[in-house]
Structures are given as structure tokens and as C-alpha cells.
Amino acid sequence: MSILRRPLKLALVQLATGADKSANLAHARAKVIEAAKAGANIIVLPECFNSPYGTNYFPKYAEQLSPPDSSESFKALSAVAKETSTYLVGGSIPEIDPSTQKLYNTSLVFSPTGNLLTSHRKLHLFDIDIPGKITFKESEVLSPGDKITVFETEYGKIGLGICYDIRFPELAMTAARKGCFAMIYPGAFNMTTGPLHWSLLARSRAVDNQIYVALCSPARDLSATYHAWGHSMVVNPNGEVLEELEDLEGVAIADLDNDKLEEVRRGIPVTTQRRFDVYKNVAE
Numbered sequence: 465m466s467i468l469r470r471p472l473k474l475a476l477v478q479l480a481t482g483a484d485k486s487a488n489l490a491h492a493r494a495k496v497i498e499a500a501k502a503g504a505n506i507i508v509l510p511e512c513f514n515s516p517y518g519t520n521y522f523p524k525y526a527e528q529l530s531p532p533d534s535s536e537s538f539k540a541l542s543a544v545a546k547e548t549s550t551y552l553v554g555g556s557i558p559e560i561d562p563s564t565q566k567l568y569n570t571s572l573v574f575s576p577t578g579n580l581l582t583s584h585r586k587l588h589l590f591d592i593d594i595p596g597k598i599t600f601k602e603s604e605v606l607s608p609g610d611k612i613t614v615f616e617t618e619y620g621k622i623g624l625g626i627c628y629d630i631r632f633p634e635l636a637m638t639a640a641r642k643g644c645f646a647m648i649y650p651g652a653f654n655m656t657t658g659p660l661h662w663s664l665l666a667r668s669r670a671v672d673n674q675i676y677v678a679l680c681s682p683a684r685d686l687s688a689t690y691h692a693w694g695h696s697m698v699v700n701p702n703g704e705v706l707e708e709l710e711d712l713e714g715v716a717i718a719d720l721d722n723d724k725l726e727e728v729r730r731g732i733p734v735t736t737q738r739r740f741d742v743y744k745n746v747a748e
């Protein structure tokens with residue numbers, strides 16, 4: 465059963481990023497502090513918040529995450545989580561595993577004391593080809609993760625995915641069935657699929673599972689090679705958009721509570737009406 469133990473404020477930082485990693489980290493710190501001052505308890509940064517988004521950038525910006533001291537981004541995220549006493553879902557960064565030399569798109573989550581709570585390597589790589597619109601192949605340089613990520617907070621359990629992961633309902637459903645009250649996705653949709661599917665997918669995952677869903681994008685930068693859709697948003701368990709930004713930098717803050725979760729589940733009790741006796745193995 466998904467439970468949100470007490471009300472919380474969730475902040476999405478739709479960050480303007482550039483090519484200078486240290487400047488991106490400093491800017492992220494300033495915006496996290498701004499969100500914390502506005503009362504946020506859990507703060508989310510976008511996908512690839514410390515680098516431009518593109519397969520040619522991932523190897524150049526990749527950091528080794530172990531030991532933590534070897535990662536500039538790990539240290540910066542941990543420090544600002546501690547400084548603000550907030551949970552910080554640190555968007556994602558390109559990671560290199562020194563033992564295999566494989567690269568990953570990885571999200572780090574920190575507790576209010578600055579300790580690493582969990583990390584998620586993007587499970588489903590963004591490989592698409594829409595002729596005349598967009599071709600992107602993360603798998604040219606990245607490897608996929610191999611686990612579902614759920615982390616515990618004082619508010620309850622939260623599931624974590626990265627961007628393209630939202631297209632796979634099985635991930636959100638598994639997390640919801642493990643008791644998560646929310647799914648959080650740092651993401652960076654584009655100008656083709658953003659208008660088509662960004663909001664639809666967020667609302668679908670929320671309605672499928674009767675949970676909160678949050679998507680956090682970088683701000684749109686038309687001088688970059690990849691134009692992010694923006695539109696960071698928080699959706700409630702009824703599929704209603706609570707907060708949504710446009711394309712520019714900003715911070716969206718939404719109030720989450722358990723009453724809404726319970727009300728929606730009482731009214732339309734799909735969580736208890738599922739027929740797993742009929743569709744017990746969807747992978748067949």
C-alpha cells in the first residue's frame with residue numbers, strides 16, 4: 465500500500481545548463497538553496513544537469529562515482545543536500561565505471577544529512593528514430609542499468625526513473641506495488657516528443673498507479689545541440705497537473721499529501737481490482 469506519512473513540498477528545479485560543468489554545479493547549488501528557502505522538503509534536478517545532453521558529451525563529462533571523493537558532482541550534491549537539510553534527487557550525470565570503462569546515465573539521491581541514499585542507472589536507453597524529426601541513440605555510448613530503484617524517506621517510499629524510463633509502465637507499476645507514493649523522473653524530452661507525450665506519459669503513470677508523478681527537465685536552450693521541451697511538472701494521483709513550468713528556467717513547488725492518494729483510491733479502487741490471476745505474467 466502506498467503511503468505518504470505526512471504532507472511535503474516537492475520542488476522541481478528546471479535548470480538552465482551550459483557547457484561549463486563547474487558553473488552548472490554552482491548554479492544548481494544556488495537554485496537548490498532557493499527551493500529550500502521556499503520550504504521544499506524534496507528537491508529534484510533535471511537529467512544531465514551538469515553537462516549538455518548528447519552522446520558526444522557523455523564521455524567527456526563522465527565521472528567515476530566511487531570513491532565519492534573522485535566525483536566533483538557527487539561532492540557538490542551531497543554538500544548542498546546537507547547545507548539545506550533536504551532530500552535531493554540529483555537529476556542525472558554521465559557516470560564511468562572504472563572497472564569496465566562502461567558509461568551510464570546515473571541519478572544520485574542524497575538524504576538531508578548529505579548521505580547517498582541510492583543511485584539509479586537509466587534502465588531504458590533513449591534510442592529513437594523519427595525520420596525528418598529526431599534520431600538519437602544513447603546506446604552508441606551508454607550502457608543500461610539493471611535494477612529498479614526505490615528509496616525510503618521519512619515521508620514514505622519513492623520510485624526513481626530517468627526520462628525514457630517513463631515510457632515503460634512496468635517500472636512505475638512495480639515501484640507503486642512496492643508501496644511508493646510517487647515516481648520521480650529527471651528527464652529531457654525534445655521538441656518532437658515533448659508536445660506529444662511528456663504530459664500524457666506523466667498523467668498516465670499517475671492514473672495507472674494512483675500515485676504522484678514528477679518530471680524535471682532542463683530549461684530550453686536554443687543555442688544547444690539538443691532542445692529540451694522543459695515543462696517540468698507534478699501530477700497528482702488523479703492525473704491532474706498540480707504545477708507546470710514553460711520552457712524557461714524556474715522552480716515548481718507542489719504540495720503532496722496522503723488525503724488525495726486515499727480519496728482517489730477509495731473512489732476508483734483499481735489498485736484492489738487488478739486481475740493478476742488473469743494477466744499474472746505480462747512478460748510471456
Ligand SMILES: NC(=O)CCC(=O)C(=O)O
Binds near residue numbers: 627628631653654657
Ligand atoms: N533523454 C531522454 O530519454 C529523452 C526521452 C524522450 O524524449 C522520449 O520521447 O522518450
